[in-house]
Amino acid sequence: METLRDILDAAARGVFPPADGGTTVVPQACHRDAGVLSFTAHSVVFTDEDPDWVRATLRGLDCDALAATLNPRFLAAFLDRTGRRSETIDAMLVGDPLPGGPPLALREIEDANHPRIAYARRRRDDIRAWTAEGGVLVTGRGVGGRLEVSVEVDEDVRHRGLGRALVTAARHLVAEPLWAQVSPGNARSMRAFQAAGYRPVGAEAVLLAPAPRGGDGSAEDAGVAE
Numbered sequence: 001m002e003t004l005r006d007i008l009d010a011a012a013r014g015v016f017p018p019a020d021g022g023t024t025v026v027p028q029a030c031h032r033d034a035g036v037l038s039f040t041a042h043s044v045v046f047t048d049e050d051p052d053w054v055r056a057t058l059r060g061l062d063c064d065a066l067a068a069t070l071n072p073r074f075l076a077a078f079l080d081r082t083g084r085r086s087e088t089i090d091a092m093l094v095g096d097p098l099p100g101g102p103p104l105a106l107r108e109i110e111d112a113n114h115p116r117i118a119y120a121r122r123r124r125d126d127i128r129a130w131t132a133e134g135g136v137l138v139t140g141r142g143v144g145g146r147l148e149v150s151v152e153v154d155e156d157v158r159h160r161g162l163g164r165a166l167v168t169a170a171r172h173l174v175a176e177p178l179w180a181q182v183s184p185g186n187a188r189s190m191r192a193f194q195a196a197g198y199r200p201v202g203a204e205a206v207l208l209a210p211a212p213r214g215g216d217g218s219a220e221d222a223g224v225a226e
Contacts, residue, residue: 004029004046004144007037011201012094012146012177017042021066023058025051029144032123034082035206036069037092043069046144047207049081075205084207090181091190093198095171097178102169106130106137116152122211124148130173137166139174143206148179163192171197181206 004026007017017024019041028034028048037044045054057077058068068074070089079086109117109129116136120127124140131137134154142148151166171178180198182189194200 002026004044005146007044008144008146008179009177011039011092012096012179016040016201017044023055023069025054032209033143033206034078034084035086035143035204036075036078037202037204038070039202041066045069047078047082049078053081070203070205079207082207084209085211086205086207088183089203089205091184091200092202092204093180093182093193093200095167095178095180095193095196095198097174097176098168098171098197100172102172104132104165104169106132106169106173109136120150123208128173130169132162132166132169135162135166137170139170139178142179142181143204146179147174147176148181150180163188164195167193167198168196 002024007024007026010016016039019039021041023043023045025045025047028046034047034049035045037046047054057074058065061068061071061073063071063073075086078084107130109131111117114129116138117127117129120129120138120140124142127138127140129136129138136152138150140148149167149170151163151170153163153166167180180193181204182193184190
């Protein structure tokens with residue numbers, strides 16, 4: 001059976017599910033993440049819930065079938081059924097690895113208690129992080145085991161191209177496709193990632209397992225402000 005990782009790896013190569021208006025349901029890759037991936041005229045729901053429930057709930061919606069999996073009513077039902085939480089619907093972008101070293105001075109963070117590393121561990125595995133003058137770059141394995149990147153740029157150095165430089169540098173640090181999740185409303189981030197060669201491939205809503213009691217449920221600031 002095709003797995004979530006199979007679907008993501010194919011999308012990174014430019015091979016997408018058929019644009020047939022259908023919905024594919026696959027198991028979660030881990031307990032932490034469930035959710036929806038939306039490609040052109042095809043959606044993928046990754047969940048350990050009953051696929052018959054998914055399909056019946058989608059059929060019961062009064063909306064365009066192509067938009068059903070990201071319809072607020074479906075997502076609300078999905079959240080209620082699973083007891084999970086979600087923050088937003090993101091654009092999915094992917095960039096290929098680049099040869100050579102990064103064209104930016106980076107220092108890897110070794111401190112496991114660094115706040116950016118501590119935050120990232122709640123959403124990803126195999127975390128690595130680097131600092132540059134005025135910014136932080138983090139990579140880790142997220143949805144389906146794919147390699148993901150996020151960056152943060154200090155407010156006082158924004159509008160100088162640092163966000164674009166960081167996400168470009170990230171492509172020099174990896175040996176496989178690198179994924180980014182960007183809120184469509186964060187236009188500066190979208191511009192930075194696209195200027196750095198990341199391609200939009202779809203949209204996604206990730207449903208996270210409930211945070212541990214006392215955990216920080218705040219959203220990650222992928223504020224690459226250029």
